[in-house]
Amino acid sequence: MKLSEIDATLREIRVSPVKTLGQNFLHDQNLARWIVDRAELTPEDYVVEIGPGLGALTQFALDSGALVLAIEKDRRLADFLCKRFTTDRFEILHADALDFDLRQLFAKPRVKLLGNLPYYISSQLLLKFTKYPSPISLWLLMLQKEMARRISASPGTSDYGALTLIVQLHYRVEYLRTVPASVFLPQPDVDSAFVRISPRAPDELPDYDAETFSRMVRRGFSQRRKQLRNLLREEVPNWKEAASVIGFDPRARAEELALKQWIALSNRTRSADLSVATQAGLERLPVVDDQDRLLGDAPRAEVHGNNLRHRAVHILVFNQLGELFLQKRSRWKDRHSRLWDSSAAGHVDAGEDYDVAANRELSEELGVAANLTRVAKLSASEKTGQEFIWLYQARHDGPFELARSEIECGEFFPTDVVSDWVKARPDDFAPGFVECWQVFGPGPSDVEALVPSA
Ligand code: SAM
Numbered sequence: 001m002k003l004s005e006i007d008a009t010l011r012e013i014r015v016s017p018v019k020t021l022g023q024n025f026l027h028d029q030n031l032a033r034w035i036v037d038r039a040e041l042t043p044e045d046y047v048v049e050i051g052p053g054l055g056a057l058t059q060f061a062l063d064s065g066a067l068v069l070a071i072e073k074d075r076r077l078a079d080f081l082c083k084r085f086t087t088d089r090f091e092i093l094h095a096d097a098l099d100f101d102l103r104q105l106f107a108k109p110r111v112k113l114l115g116n117l118p119y120y121i122s123s124q125l126l127l128k129f130t131k132y133p134s135p136i137s138l139w140l141l142m143l144q145k146e147m148a149r150r151i152s153a154s155p156g157t158s159d160y161g162a163l164t165l166i167v168q169l170h171y172r173v174e175y176l177r178t179v180p181a182s183v184f185l186p187q188p189d190v191d192s193a194f195v196r197i198s199p200r201a202p203d204e205l206p207d208y209d210a211e212t213f214s215r216m217v218r219r220g221f222s223q224r225r226k227q228l229r230n231l232l233r234e235e236v237p238n239w240k241e242a243a244s245v246i247g248f249d250p251r252a253r254a255e256e257l258a259l260k261q262w263i264a265l266s267n268r269t270r271s272a273d274l275s276v277a278t279q280a281g282l283e284r285l286p287v288v289d290d291q292d293r294l295l296g297d298a299p300r301a302e303v304h305g306n307n308l309r310h311r312a313v314h315i316l317v318f319n320q321l322g323e324l325f326l327q328k329r330s331r332w333k334d335r336h337s338r339l340w341d342s343s344a345a346g347h348v349d350a351g352e353d354y355d356v357a358a359n360r361e362l363s364e365e366l367g368v369a370a371n372l373t374r375v376a377k378l379s380a381s382e383k384t385g386q387e388f389i390w391l392y393q394a395r396h397d398g399p400f401e402l403a404r405s406e407i408e409c410g411e412f413f414p415t416d417v418v419s420d421w422v423k424a425r426p427d428d429f430a431p432g433f434v435e436c437w438q439v440f441g442p443g444p445s446d447v448e449a450l451v452p453s454a
Contacts, residue, residue, distance in 0.1 A: 001054060003027040006185050010105040015076050017186055022118025024184035026056040026142075031183055036060035038176065038196055039112050039140050040169075046108040048136075050097045050115035050125060055081050057114055062090060072096045073118075080184070097125060103413050104341045105135035106428075110344035112452045116142040119188065123147060123163075129281030130197065132210075133328060139171075139197035148175055149192035155258045159224045162221040166214055168259055169205075171197045190282040202338060206263055207331065209404070213266040214267030220262075222225065222252075227251050234348070235269045242268050284350040285310045291373055297350035303415060304335075309380040312387040314436045315372065317343035323412035327365070329430065330408045333387075336430040338408065343394075345432065347387075362394065370394040376439045383435050391436045 001009065001103060006025050010016065026032055036057055039163045041047065043065035050182035052058045052070035059066050062085060072078040078094035085092075093100075113136050117125055122143050129136065143151075146159075152175040167173060168300045179192040216235065226294065227237045229250060236242050242249040246264040248257055249453045257265065283300040287308045295452055303310050317325040325343040328390035329336055348357040350401040358372050371394060378389040404409060414420075422429060422437055429437075 001025075001027060001056060002029065003185060009080070013076060013080050013438075015074075015080075015234060018074065020120065022051070022120050023053065024116075024188045025053050026116055026130070026183060026185060027185050028183040031179065032056045033060050033119065034113070035140060035142070036064070038194075039064075039114060039138060041066040044110055046105075046110060046111050048105065048113050050113070051118050052092075053077055053116070054080055055084055057116060058090070060083065061114060062087060065089070067091075069093060071095055071100055074096070077102055077200065092351075098128060102129070102131070102135065103265075103411070106413070107417045107424055108135065109424050111136045112138045112140070114140050118194075119144050119190070125152070126167075130167060130171060134199070136172075136328070137199065139196070140194070142179065142192050142194050143409050144189040145178055145193040148195045151197075156255060159256075160255045161224075162214075162217045165217045165259060165262055167197075169208070169210065169263075171199055173197050195294060198313060202331070206259060206260065206267075208263045208266060212269055213263060216266040216269065217254075217262055220257075228254055228257070232265075236265065237268075239373055283347070284349050285353075287351050288380075288388065290383060292380070300347070306386075307386050309386045309388065311354065311357075312345065312347050312384075312389045312432065313354055313361055313392065314342040314345040314389055314432060315358055315362050315392045315394060316436070316440060317362075317366070317370070317394050317396050318377070318404075321412075321414075323414050324418055325366075325396075325398070325400070325410055325412050326418070326433075327402070327410040328408045330404070330406055332405055339429040340428050341432045341433045342436060343410070345430075351415065358392045365403050365406055366396075367403070368396055370396045378439060379436055384432055387432065389432060389436065391439060 006027050017025065027130065041061060041064035046064040047061045047066050047068045049061065049068060049070040050073050056320040058070055058081065061062060067089045069091045070081060073096050075094050078092050081092050089281055112131055119323055126141070130139065139421065149159040150161060150163055152173040153164045174196045176194045176196055179194055181187040181191055189327045219231055223231060233239050240250050242265060246261050248261055259374055275331070284297045285300055285303045286297050287295045287303060287310055289295055290309065298308060302308070319325070324339045329339050329341050331337050344361045346357065346365070347389060348354055355372070359369070362372070370391040373394070375393050376386055377389040378391065380386045400410065418437065426434055
C-alpha cells in the first residue's frame with residue numbers, strides 16, 4: 001500500500017496507530033517487495049508472518065504462491081486482513097505472537113518467518129522464534145537498527161555481546177540494509193534494519209556444550225571492561241595455557257574473542273561435557289534368527305556391518321496431556337545422528353531380555369523410572385535395520401536428565417503434530433521411530449486410552 005492508501009484505509013477502518021503495539025506501517029512498496037524477495041518464496045513454502053498490520057509484506061508473500069499464516073494481536077487489523085485476503089492460502093490468527101505454540105510448525109514442509117516486528121517486544125520475539133531446535137529454515141526480520149547490529153556484530157566492536165554469540169552459535173546473521181524511519185507511517189523514533197537469519201550447517205562449528213557455552217559467555221560479558229581472566233579464571237584451569245592454545249591475549253576482554261574461540265574456551269571448563277558416546281566395538285549384541293530365536297552374540301560393529309538380526313527396545317513416554325516426548329539424537333551418535341527419535345531407545349545387550357533393556361534405556365537416557373507397558377513387537381526388516389523391536393509406552397511428565405552424549409535435546413509434542421510431521425518430513429526421524437509410530441499410530445484420544453496412569 002502507498003502512503004495515501006494506508007492513510008485512507010486507517011480512516012476507513014477507524015484505526016489510529018497504537019504506539020504501545022508498535023504500529024508503524026510500511027508504505028514503501030519497493031522496499032516491501034525487496035524484503036519479500038529475500039525469502040525466495042515458492043508455492044512449497046509455509047510463511048509465518050508476525051504482525052502483518054495492513055498487509056504490506058503479506059501481499060507480496062501471497063503473490064509467490066506460498067501459504068501464509070499471519071499472527072496479529074490487534075483484532076481490528078486481523079478483521080481487516082481477513083477481508084482483504086480471501087485466498088485459502090491465507091490464514092490469520094488473532095493472537096499475541098509471544099503465545100504462539102511453535103511446535104505445530106514442525107509438521108509443515110518448509111517454514112520461513114517474516115516480520116516487521118513490533119519493537120516493544122522484538123528481543124522477546126527474536127529469542128522465542130530462534131529457540132533451538134527450530135522448525136524454521138529462514139528468518140527475515142525488520143528490527144530496530146541497534147538490535148540488528150547487536151545480533152549481526154563482529155568481534156572487537158561495541159555491539160558484540162552475549163546476545164550476539166548466543167544467537168550466532170546456531171545461526172548466521174546477515175545485516176542486509178538500514179531502513180530509515182521515513183518509510184513508515186507513523187514514523188518511529190528510531191531507524192530500523194533488515195536482517196536475514198539462517199541455520200548453520202550441521203558441522204560448521206566444532207563440538208560444544210551449549211549450556212556451558214552460554215553460561216561462560218554471559219559471565220564473560222557481565223562486566224565488559226574487565227579482563228576475562230578475572231571473570232572466568234575459576235572456570236578455566238590454567239588460563240595462560242588456554243589463551244595460548246586458543247590464540248588470544250591472556251589479558252583479553254570478552255569482546256575480543258571470536259565465536260570459535262569462545263567455543264574452545266568453554267570446552268576447557270571443568271564442567272564441559274563432551275564425552276563422546278562409548279558406543280564403539282566393545283558392546284556385544286545378541287544375534288537372532290528370523291523368528292527372534294537366540295543364535296549367539298557378536299560385537300556391535302559386526303552385527304551392523306553384516307546386517308545380522310538383533311534386538312532393540314523403543315519407549316514412547318507421554319505426559320498427562322497425552323503429548324509424546326521426542327529426543328533429538330546427539331551429533332556423536334554413529335547412526336542417525338541429529339535425527340528425532342523415540343523418547344528412549346537402544347539395543348538389547350547380550351544376556352539381557354527386552355523388559356530389562358527397556359527399563360535400563362529409560363533410566364540411562366532420560367534419568368527416570370516409570371511403569372512400562374508393552375505395545376507391540378515389530379519384526380526385523382530392512383526398515384528396522386534388522387532389529388526386532390519391542391515397543392513400550394510409559395507415562396511421565398519429566399523433567400528428565402538427558403544423557404548428553406546420546407541426546408542433544410528433547411521436547412513433548414502433541415501426537416497429531418508428530419503424525420503430520422512424520423508424514424511431511426520423514427527424513428527428520430530415525431527410521432526405527434517411523435516404523436514404531438506407524439504401529440502405534442494413535443489419534444489423541446487413543447493415547448489417553450493407552451497410557452497407563454502414573
Ligand atoms: N507488517 C506491517 C507493516 O510492515 O506495515 C506492520 C508492522 S508494525 C511495525 C507491527 C505489527 O505488529 C502491528 O500490526 C501490531 O499490531 C502487531 N503486533 C504488535 N504486538 C504484537 C504481538 N504481540 N503479536 C502479534 N502482533 C503484534
